Amino acid sequence: MNRRALRELRDDALFMGPGFAVFSVIVLASFVMGIYYSFTRWNGVNKEAVWIGLQNYAAIFKGDEQAGVAAIFTLKFTVVSLILSNALAFALALVLTMKLRLVSILRTVFFLPNVIGGIILGFVWRFIFITGFGALGETTGWSLFQLPWLGTPETGFWASVIVFVWQRTGYLMVIYIAAIVNINTDLLEAARIDGASSMQTLVKIIVPLVMPAFTVCLFLVLSWTTKMFDVIFSLTAGGPFGSTETFAINIYYEAFSYNNYGMGSAKAVLFFLVVGVISTLQVLITKRWEVES
Numbered sequence: 001m002n003r004r005a006l007r008e009l010r011d012d013a014l015f016m017g018p019g020f021a022v023f024s025v026i027v028l029a030s031f032v033m034g035i036y037y038s039f040t041r042w043n044g045v046n047k048e049a050v051w052i053g054l055q056n057y058a059a060i061f062k063g064d065e066q067a068g069v070a071a072i073f074t075l076k077f078t079v080v081s082l083i084l085s086n087a088l089a090f091a092l093a094l095v096l097t098m099k100l101r102l103v104s105i106l107r108t109v110f111f112l113p114n115v116i117g118g119i120i121l122g123f124v125w126r127f128i129f130i131t132g133f134g135a136l137g138e139t140t141g142w143s144l145f146q147l148p149w150l151g152t153p154e155t156g157f158w159a160s161v162i163v164f165v166w167q168r169t170g171y172l173m174v175i176y177i178a179a180i181v182n183i184n185t186d187l188l189e190a191a192r193i194d195g196a197s198s199m200q201t202l203v204k205i206i207v208p209l210v211m212p213a214f215t216v217c218l219f220l221v222l223s224w225t226t227k228m229f230d231v232i233f234s235l236t237a238g239g240p241f242g243s244t245e246t247f248a249i250n251i252y253y254e255a256f257s258y259n260n261y262g263m264g265s266a267k268a269v270l271f272f273l274v275v276g277v278i279s280t281l282q283v284l285i286t287k288r289w290e291v292e293s
Contacts, residue, residue, distance in 0.1 A: 035265070037265040038056055038057070038262065038265035038269045041262045042261045044259050044261045045259070056263050056265075056266035057266050066242055066250060067247070067267065069242060069243070069245065070245045070250035073243065073244060073245060074225070074246045074247045074248075077161065077164075077228065078222065078225040080161050082222065082225065085164065086214070086217055088169050089171075090173075092110060092169065092173045093177045096177060097181060107173070107177070110170040110173055113166055116167065117230075118229075118231045119230050119233075120234075121234075122163070122232065122234025122235040125166075126235050129150050130150065133147075134146075150235070150236055153244070156240060159235065160231075164228070164231065167231070172220070172221070176213050179209075179213035180210060183209050183210070188201060188206075191204075208289075209291065214286060214289075215286040215290065219279060219283055223275075223279065226247070226271075232244060232246055232249065247267070247271055250267065251267045254267060
């Protein structure tokens with residue numbers, strides 16, 4: 001190895017070494033320890049964890065009813081939020097790429113909810129659902145505002161979806177706007193000259209060319225919704241009666257409320273595998289639908 005190669009290797013090590021070291025200690029080491037503890041019985045207090053093999057994994061599939069409820073809620077929440085947030089974001093992107101007044105201001109307004117932290121956002125919307133909607137219901141008499149938004153499993157589910165869509169749509173909108181703006185205007189002009197309607201232009205030209213943005217946005221929403229913790233925890237804490245408990249919240253309760261770190265680690269490992277497989281399949285499928293401009 002010559003001096004130039006050694007110098008480049010040294011520079012790479014100096015540039016990436018500290019970050020990789022921190023990442024290894026915080027993420028990789030924790031991940032490996034989590035896999036180990038998933039095969040043990042440990043309450044987080046005893047010095048030694050008891051090795052029990054696959055018993056934690058077997059218990060999850062055999063008798064953990066609340067884990068099943070949390071998994072179903074997470075799946076429903078992911079599917080509904082995925083569709084609504086992307087549909088609304090794409091619609092807003094189409095409107096805000098037109099030559100309208102105050103476009104920049106509107107883009108900023110729609111993006112701002114994404115800046116608010118999850119815990120704060122959950123408490124703000126908790127106040128809105130309980131106090132704000134209650135006051136509006138008494139004033140207007142509208143049944144929509146008089147619903148127990150955080151008091152039943154059905155309304156709690158839709159309250160969680162509303163908060164997520166309200167927060168994340170603006171971020172997705174920016175990605176779609178960037179993709180739409182980068183479409184070759186000659187293609188759109190040629191379609192207009194050939195007599196294509198607005199709907200035909202949207203379906204045949206815009207959507208296929210924006211498909212890479214759909215791949216990114218679908219991946220982001222899958223990642224956000226499956227790992228959703230802070231917003232729902234501060235909004236409903238998984239209630240009422242565990243009906244809005246995501247799988248991430250279920251893992252938190254298992255490890256830190258019930259002091260069953262082994263079982264919590266086993267759930268986390270399974271959760272990681274399932275989310276990884278789903279996300280990979282989504283990217284592979286949507287990649288096939290992409291076209292080159």
